Amino acid sequence: MSQTTMKIAIKNGRVVDPRHGIDAPRDLFIADGKIAAVLPAGQTPDGFAADRTLDAAGQLVLPGVVDLAARLPGLEPELEAAVAGGVTRLACPPDSDPPMDEPELVERLVRRAQDAGLARVHPVGALTQGLAGEKLAEMAGLAAEGCVAFSQAKRAVRESQSLLRALQYAATFDFPVWCYPQNLSLARGGVAHDGEVAARLGLPGIPVVAETVAIAQIVELCRATGVRIHLTRLSSAAGVALVRAAKAQGLPLSADVAVHHLHLTDEDIGFFNNLTRVDPPLRTAADRAALREGLADGTLAAVCSDHTPLADDERQVPFGEATPGVSAVELLLPLTLAWAREAGVPLATAVARLTCDPAALLGVAGGDLGAGAPADVVLFDPEATWTADADTLVSRGRNTPFLGRTVTGRTSATLVGGRLVYARQD
């Protein structure tokens, strides 16, 4: 019997499915790669004979996590890391090498990801050729191969006119455009938040205005073109306020935050810890509080990993020379639930920001445990404690500022399309 046709029962767990307003002890039944039913304990769908039963006592049973940004160098190892972190679906930014600016590249990525049979991959296409910010990429062709949105990743479109035209072209086909809200001219040369810590350590600063100026510009371009805009990786309180105001005006605008920005501030740079070198930079405790608040109230629609695995030798350089980025796909789920606990946010809200909300943004299935939905499911042990280190992380990138820190909560099993693609071995 192939795994896809296997009937699986997940029993005794606490099912949290924000899309259907469920947070209760339930048993979950899977057949033909889809959710067959979610029932109270003791009930079984008519004629369902489980080929395999997973005991989820003491565990959370969640929709698979939908990650809006994970970079996948080497593909398979990072997809294994994704499912080890409970991520069943992810958007891959176009700043790969080479950039995702040709339909063939997208087609190959999608096919290889399907062959791997791990997390589902939704490429974000390049907005401009080579991400150079000048000539438009073949957006319609890229979309036909599966691109869910278009973006410059973290690179600039130098000419505002070029940006306007790119947005107009995307709007023609109602393609969403994802913008990294950082004015690269104002951020030029900067490596850390332009605040007390940068002043003390002599690190060139990235001011908050680099973010607010960019958001203000994008908001107006959004208003002018009507294009659906998603702002990737907010970092500041002022940025959150601008997004909140723009949404209140009814603009088709959304935004997300990277999970490390919910926990860290520029104080965590300590004495030049280059594991805290991220883009956008970690800012102050007040900024972190606003990001947390924005995620809780839905101003920020999703929390993502912004997974950027780096080779160890890319960290053997001083802070300012280090490649920015964090290997985070395995910590996205536990760190988001840690935020919910600390901030007193309902578990269902936190799960929504990881599952159904980003799925809706991508316009794909997922984040859904309703009958007939693809059986992308995570079993998560909320009490398990573990240490994030070279032995426990699956990703090839060990570049996380949480390295060596104790993490509460861990994925124990992940199913994609009804197939058990990850089961923790203890």
Place this chain on the structure above:
Amino acid sequence: MLSKPLPDAEAQVAELAAKIRPDLTADTALVGIFSGGAWLAERLREVLGIDAPVGMIDVSFYRDDFGEKGLHPQVKPTSIPFEVEGRHLILVDDVLYTGRTTRAALNEIFDYGRPAAVDLAVLADRGGRELPIAAQYCVWDVELDDGEELILEKDEGGTLSWKLGTL
């Protein structure tokens, strides 16, 4: 262990001065090793009526135990305010023990020039030498346990006295 009371250091200074006096020449100068030896040299200069100012040496930069013990927490500037070249010097210290401090002081003096002769004057000699060094002038041969230390103290009025400490 010393059973009897410690001798009067002031009386010993007078006694040491008396021993040195016959050998004084016009160009004799005193060099004291910080801190006890420096006080002692000042007193000897007064008693002996030497014109030349007293030189003071802190041997911290010349010690041979730097590798084990590191730099002394309180280093005083060495000051030799006279021409060393061709001069008769009397190196003054409070206690002579292993001889290593004397060795370090000799090395430092030679970085200032080549004296005609260097003598060594101490109040106390407690034996235990680890180098071929001897004092020309000494008024008290004393035996101490390994863990004991003889300390010269100076009160506010400038009076010198002995105290017994532990190493």
Place this chain on the structure above:
Amino acid sequence: MADLLSTPPTPASPQLGADGRLLHLLSTEGLPRQTITHILDTAKSFLEVSDRDVKKVPLLRGKSVFNLFFENSTRTRTTFEIAAKRLSADVINLDVSRSSTAKGETLLDTIDNLCSMHADMFVVRHATSGAPFLIAEHLARTGRHDIRVVNAGDGRHAHPTQGLLDMYTIRHYKGDFAGLTVAIVGDILHSRVARSDIHALRALGCGEIRAVGPKTLLPAHLEAQGVKVFHNLEEGLKDCDVVIMLRLQNERMDGALLPSASEYFKRFGLTPAKLKLAKPDAIVMHPGPMNRGIEIDSAVADGPQAVILDQVTFGIAVRMAVMSILAGN
């Protein structure tokens, strides 16, 4: 359930050992007052050594000091070289700005290589803030606990021996720091000297620290470091005891941060007339090399209140003190 994530461990400065001893000199930030005082006291003794015929003590005999200048600075390198040689150390100058990095060798590869040549101390100058910290942490991680690192200037971050020699100079002329007003004038944003001075002045209990310069040359949030900010030189100089002029790098005068050198001199250059606003016995310092007619008028630079050449002399003694204390710890 305890959430360990919310309480990150407080990072300890890698320059101090567990017992508080100075293992490396990376920054004046976090240096205890008594450590700074010990360095300055020791430097005073070394100053005397420099007056002798034989300007050398045998303290570091047999030790190898590697001058690693990833950024060229003949002047600073020479002062460290003289200091190490006066301590009888063997000094090896590596012009790494040209050799290894050009061949693609990483910073830490270079360090590993030199460790195999039995280095005892690295004196490091690097264009990137934090590079000496990376080296110190690498040495600790690879078990080389006997090797010392002295930061000879990293990016805009720190130049701790310059900071300490400035403190030596101020103490030499002014004694106690408590009642002093010290003005630091010029390009503080890009100045590692200013940062090192500010931390050291605070540790020594300086009465008032002022930063004077145009907004393009002052970092944000300077007040958080206990500094009073002035944008007007006349106001900033009023009743000062010490004026530290900073060098204005040529590349700052190209119009992006300042319109021109001459406008800068008019507004922020130290002239005899402006110096009169400071206390009559105020001293004028400069880390060198000076740009006469840009940040400082020649009449001030060569005038009776300038102590700039003394700073150079004191600098050798301070570096001897730092090296000998580190080597002994």
